[in-house]
Amino acid sequence: MDHVIEELRKALPPVFAGTSLGELTGGAIHWPTIQNRRALRQIPDECFVRSGPRVLVIRDKFLDWWGTTLSEARQPGTPRPRRQRAEAAA
Numbered sequence: 001m002d003h004v005i006e007e008l009r010k011a012l013p014p015v016f017a018g019t020s021l022g023e024l025t026g027g028a029i030h031w032p033t034i035q036n037r038r039a040l041r042q043i044p045d046e047c048f049v050r051s052g053p054r055v056l057v058i059r060d061k062f063l064d065w066w067g068t069t070l071s072e073a074r075q076p077g078t079p080r081p082r083r084q085r086a087e088a089a090a
Helices: 002-011 018-024 031-039 059-067
Strands: 015-017 048-051 054-058
Touching: 002 059, 015 018, 018 031, 018 054, 054 059
Parallel strands: none
Antiparallel strands: 015 054, 048 054
């Protein structure tokens, strides 16, 4: 997971408008979802700062938190669901 975080550290500016998060991450992180998590206090307040009405994201603090939400795409030992065969039409 560290390589994903490091690539974002290289690509994102140190501070940026939250509303540009989706565009800057190629849609990987959705700003409305982040806003919901902020409202539920699931993201540390120090990841953000206000500039008038705008919410700014502090890249490094945000990515430190976001990295904790990542997991491998395939979980070892997790069986794939079996496909059900379509019954033949009579």
